[in-house]
Amino acid sequence: MVHYVPNSRKPLENLQQEMDYSRGRPLNPNLDISLPTYVIENAIVRAIARDNFAYLTDYVRKCPTNITQYIYHEVYTSQKPMQKKITICSPLYHAIRENALGCVRVLMQNGAMAFQSSYVLHWGGFQDGEPTIEIIEKPNIAWLADLILGKEIEFSSRILKQMKMANVDFGIPVEVRAQRLQQPTPNSTKTIRYSDAWECIEKAIEKSCQREELANFKAILKKLHSAYNTDKLEPLYMKTKETRPKKISSEQPEAPPN
Template sequence: MTTHLLITRKFENLHQELDCLRGRPVNPSLDIDLPTYIVDYAIISAIKRDSASYLADYLRKYPSHIYRFFYQETGVPQKPTRKMITICPLLHYALRSNALECIRVLIQRGASAFQPSYVIEWAVTRGGDSKIEIVEKQTIAWLAELILENVIEYSAKVLNHFKQSNVDFTKPLETRVQRINLKNPIPTKTIQYDDVWHCIEKIIEKICPQEDLNNRKRIMKKLRSGFAMDTLENIIKKRKIEEPKKPTEGEPEKLQDKDV
């Protein structure tokens, strides 16, 4: 794991923690013993709905779980078979779900933007070979996907939460990737970045469609400047003013140039 992980204690097993809170051994005739992934699924689903109140209640009961890794597995109904497994802290799920209020709750309660997130993609090729890709990123690096997928106003709101909590964007980052073919395993590849902005920009350059890249670079420049100059609120307010009015019934909507 990356050295940026701030937690020094061992992560608690949820079953053990529930047993401890129960104060007695599990009685199979009386107690419902939920598998960990079911509890994880409930919290992740609440974040996907951006249910900040549900998340806040959960963290009041289990404050240390803000640093805990949560497990999710999703399958793709197609051939060849693909599965995606995420083993990540709650802030990762909030960023990937565009859950603005949950992002706010987590950052205000001390979630670490530099805690690692692990994404494992498993696939079976048409030839029947298995391939596994393991990606380790510090959670803040997932801002690249968020900025790429959203309008500039939303990205500015998210960055403003990080700004208000004094998250240091000058820290160097690194990501690690390992592609495993069961016949020909490949060593782990480590990619180092000068700081958070450098990481975000390079990821966007890698995954952004070429026809949209110049627009995204322009948006990144505005966001980075707004973060440095403490003017993100101006981007948010200006965006609200420039939002086009919805056309009345029978009136054609006018096309306008805008950041997307």
């Protein structure tokens, strides 16, 4: 069994210290969102971005318990002012976000959890010299809203097909939490509860899309919802050929250690 150790340049303790500073106090589990232990596995993130499911399959075979392991990843969205997006999420989150159909299939077949929490931190927005950190915690399945907003009905239906084959129950209640940290008045965690995953996805679409496009996106979601319940997803992605280029690259990331 391979054991991965978090990269020392971004240990969990340092991240928690920065959050404690922005919060102005230590973590209170009753008020604040607590981050899980994570590792840094950039090779896996790159492989998923290419939909290199062969590499992911080998990774899962050597490290089966890491299929639900949280992975730290950061992307700078602005230099002046400094802003970045940090994700602490399982491989399934990255596969959904990257439309990596092959990787979604491998993950779902090997026990990935559609309702596992994912954590997204928007870091920046400096005011009076103090950083603002916004934390969002929601299940992997909720990120399907962004896929639908990208007008990827074929990819959405294919991903839903993999979840249907894994018997994922979209009728389970869903909880989304958010918190904004900034001295001197950090907010307590705001919790929103939805009756099921479909409602969570619908509300995310309502929040993000333009008003003139809302009816169209709701119609797409209704079509996906109905097809999922009746197990008739195939017609949604068989009608048109996929035009998106394959993500698999001839350049392979480094092999996992033996």
